[in-house]
Amino acid sequence: xxxxxxxxxxxxxxxxxxHSTTADESYSDGASDEAPxxxxxxxxxxxxxxGFVGDWWNGSDLxxxxxxxxxxxxxxxxxxxxxxxxxxxxxxPVHDNSLxxxxxxxxxxxxxxxxxxxxxxxxxxxxxxxxxxxxxSYWDELSGSLESVEFRxxxxxxxxxxxxxxxxxxxxxxxxxxxxLNGVLPxxxxxxxxxxxxxxxxxxxxxxxxxxxxxxxxxxxxxxxxNSLSGPLPPSIGDLISLLKLDxxxxxxxxxxxxxxxxxxxxxxxxxxxxxxxxxxxxxxxEMESLEExxxxxxPIGGKLDTVEWxxxxxxxxxxxxxxxxxGEIPKTFLRLDKIRFLGLSNNNLTGNLPQKLEALxxxxxxxxxxxxxxxxxKFSSEFYRRMGRRFGAWDNPSLCYPADELGPTNSxxxxxxxxxxxxxxxxMLVDSIPRRKLLGSGDGDGDVRGDSHxxxxxxxxxxxxxxxxxxxxxxxxxxxTLVMNYML
Numbered sequence: 001x002x003x004x005x006x007x008x009x010x011x012x013x014x015x016x017x018x019h020s021t022t023a024d025e026s027y028s029d030g031a032s033d034e035a036p037x038x039x040x041x042x043x044x045x046x047x048x049x050x051g052f053v054g055d056w057w058n059g060s061d062l063x064x065x066x067x068x069x070x071x072x073x074x075x076x077x078x079x080x081x082x083x084x085x086x087x088x089x090x091x092x093p094v095h096d097n098s099l100x101x102x103x104x105x106x107x108x109x110x111x112x113x114x115x116x117x118x119x120x121x122x123x124x125x126x127x128x129x130x131x132x133x134x135x136x137s138y139w140d141e142l143s144g145s146l147e148s149v150e151f152r153x154x155x156x157x158x159x160x161x162x163x164x165x166x167x168x169x170x171x172x173x174x175x176x177x178x179x180x181l182n183g184v185l186p187x188x189x190x191x192x193x194x195x196x197x198x199x200x201x202x203x204x205x206x207x208x209x210x211x212x213x214x215x216x217x218x219x220x221x222x223x224x225x226x227n228s229l230s231g232p233l234p235p236s237i238g239d240l241i242s243l244l245k246l247d248x249x250x251x252x253x254x255x256x257x258x259x260x261x262x263x264x265x266x267x268x269x270x271x272x273x274x275x276x277x278x279x280x281x282x283x284x285x286x287e288m289e290s291l292e293e294x295x296x297x298x299x300p301i302g303g304k305l306d307t308v309e310w311x312x313x314x315x316x317x318x319x320x321x322x323x324x325x326x327x328g329e330i331p332k333t334f335l336r337l338d339k340i341r342f343l344g345l346s347n348n349n350l351t352g353n354l355p356q357k358l359e360a361l362x363x364x365x366x367x368x369x370x371x372x373x374x375x376x377x378x379k380f381s382s383e384f385y386r387r388m389g390r391r392f393g394a395w396d397n398p399s400l401c402y403p404a405d406e407l408g409p410t411n412s413x414x415x416x417x418x419x420x421x422x423x424x425x426x427x428x429m430l431v432d433s434i435p436r437r438k439l440l441g442s443g444d445g446d447g448d449v450r451g452d453s454h455x456x457x458x459x460x461x462x463x464x465x466x467x468x469x470x471x472x473x474x475x476x477x478x479x480x481x482t483l484v485m486n487y488m489l
Contacts, residue, residue, distance in 0.1 A: 037067055037077075037084040044113040045075065045086050051108035052091045052125065053099050073097045078116070085116040092123030092152075101125035107134045112141040119148040126154040129180060133157070136164035143167050150175040157181060161200075166191040178202035178226075185224075190215040201225040201247065208232075209253075214239040223247040225271070230254065233277075238263035245269040249295070252276060257301075262287035273320070274298040281305075286312040297322035297344065304328040305350075311336035320344040322368070330355055330369075339363055346393060347371035354400070359384040366391040375399040377419050385411040 045066060046059035063070045067077035067084035073095060076088035089111070093100050105125055111117070112134075139146075139162055146168050151157060157179040165174065166188025173196060174189075182204040189198070190212035198216075201223045208231035209224065219240050229251040237246075238260025246267060254276035261270070262284025270288070273295045280303025285294070292315050302325040310316075310333040319337070322344045329352035330345065337343075341363050350372040356379040358367065370393040378400060385392065385407065394400060395415035404418035412418070 036082075037065075041083075041085055041114065042066065044110045045072075045089075047110035048089070048108055048114070049091075049099060051110070052101050052105040052122075054102035057099075072099070074099050076119075080116055086114045087116055088119040088121075089114070089117065090119075090121040090123075092121070092125045094123055101127075104128070105131070107131075107138075109138065112138045115141075116145055117142055118145055119150075120146070121148075121150040122152070122154060123150075124153045126156040126179075128156045130158040131156050132159035133162055133181075136162050139164040140167060143169060145170065147171060148173040148175075150177075151179050152177045154179045159183070161186050161189075163188045165189065168192065169194070171195055173197040175199040176203060180204065182206070184208075185210055185229075187212055192216065193218070195219055197221040199223040201227070203227055205229060209234055209248075211236045213237055216240060218242055221245045225249040225251070227251055232256075233258055235260045237261065240264065241266070243267055247271045248275065249273045250275075254278065256280075257282040257285075259284040261285065264288055266290050268292045268315075271295040272299065277301055279303075281307045283307055286310070288313065290315055292316060292339075293318040295320045296324055298324075300325050302326070306331040306333070308333075310334055314338065316340055317363070318342045321348070323347040326350060328352075330358075330374075334358065335361070337361065342366045344368045345372070350374055352376075354378055354394070356380065368393040369397070370394055371396045373397065373399070376401075378402045378413060378416070382407050382411040385413060390414060 042060075049059060049072070050057050059066065059072070063072045066072045066075055067086070071077075074088075074090035075086060077084045078087045079085075091099050091101060091105075101122075101124075111120070143164075147170050149165075149168070149171065150173070152175065155178070159181060160183030161176065161181065163186050165171070166186060169191065171192050172194060174192070175197065177199055178201070180203065184207035185200070185205055187210045189195075190210065192198075193215055195216055196218055197220060199221065203226070205224070205227040206229065209229055211234035213219070213222075213234070213236040217239070220242055222240065222243060223245070225247045226249070229248075230253060232255035233248070233253055235258050237258060240246075241263065243264050244266055246264070246269065249271045250273070252275065253272070256279040257272075257277055259282050261282060264270075265288065267288055268290055270291060271293070275298070277296070277299040278301055280301060281296075285291075286309045289312065291313055294313070294316060295318065297320045301321075305321075305326055305328060310331060314337070316337055317339050319340060320342065323346070325348060326345070327349040330350060332355065334340075334343070335355060335357045338361065340361055343358075343364065343366070346368040348371070350369070352374065353376040354369060354374050358364070359380045365388070367388065374394075374397045376399070378394065380392075392413060394413050397416075401417050401419035402413055404412065405421075
């Protein structure tokens with residue numbers, strides 16, 4: 001019995017020792033028996049990273065198993081034919097332990113040897129000019145695998161977009177945000193029929209927007225804001241039938257808003273502020289039933305607001321038409337925008353009265369109508385002013401006032417004059433009806449009244465008292481005297 005126990009224990013120890021030895025040998029070269037990593041793949045990864053972070057970085061010592069027990073921050077792997085391959089590479093200070101770029105990072109050919117690479121991302125890596133994107137031949141090596149390309153906040157990255165980006169046929173997302181890239185937008189991008197997100201904002205791109213959107217039916221986000229793009233917006237913009245967000249702001253685009261915008265039935269955001277669009281609003285805007293935010297401020301659009309049937313845009317939460325040269329009255333269809341939160345109509349040429357029923361809009365939290373030619377009395381309640389505070393702007397409307405006796409000093413709109421009392425207005429109207437020669441004692445009337453006489457003379461009184469009456473009726477003179485004295489007081 002005892003011999004059997006000893007034999008069993010000896011066998012267990014031997015098995016444990018063999019297992020430990022096998023495990024040590026398995027991980028000694030940085031890979032397990034179940035999922036090894038091809039040596040060429042590993043060397044390509046190490047060399048690519050060294051190009052970005054500097055030669056001091058020794059991946060084989062720091063991360064002998066980059067897809068297993070010692071993963072590299074920013075590196076993602078997947079299994080292909082039983083071996084690890086790199087699928088994602090992210091460089092830049094995204095996390096505390098992320099790989100930060102060297103002072104002069106460079107692209108090496110090794111990154112393009114990662115044959116299963118699906119995603120690359122560079123954040124705040126290329127800070128000093130002038131580093132350009134690799135030439136076309138390199139990107140062609142990843143044409144069958146790359147799905148996402150992102151360059152964010154790299155001011156030192158200059159030059160244009162390689163034409164070979166149009167041959168990355170599996171690309172779903174292309175984000176080139178706040179870099180130093182310039183030149184024109186390549187027409188080759190139209191070949192990216194599977195693209196869902198195209199963000200090229202915050203660069204120095206110039207020229208016109210290519211008329212090639214008919215080949216991107218799956219695009220969801222298009223953002224080319226913050227560049228120097230000019231010319232008209234091409235009609236093919238209406239072919240982006242899946243588009244959810246369109247941002248063209250802060251460019252130099254011009255011309256008429258194309259009627260094809262109305263074909264974007266799924267669009268929720270349309271931001272075209274700070275361009276040079278003109279010729280009035282297009283009626284087709286009312287067909288964009290899913291639109292939630294419409295921002296057209298800073299364009300010399302002109303025309304009238306009632307061009308659009310605003311009640312059709314019942315999903316609208318933000319409408320900003322500040323400084324667009326709008327004229328005419330505020331349309332009553334605004335009163336049916338039940339979801340509107342921000343309504344900006346300032347610095348235009350709007351006239352007429354301010355509709356009282358605007359305060360009944362259930363979600364309204366900011367209303368700016370300052371800098372127009374609106375007239376009359378603001379008839380909003382004190383509760384409206386308490387709710388809005390400084391988010392209600394009505395100043396710089398010279399003929400607009402508020403009823404101070406109804407609201408009190410604490411609920412008055414900022415920099416808006418109180419309405420004059422109705423009695424004062426009536427007195428002013430009556431006094432204005434008196435001929436100026438009677439009020440001033442001008443000498444061109446009947447009788448011997450001198451031009452320098454006291455203003456009581458025309459009413460039948462001499463300077464020494466009531467010593468005579470004019471030919472005017474006595475009681476009429478007394479009424480007019482009373483009115484004049486009240487006005488002077």
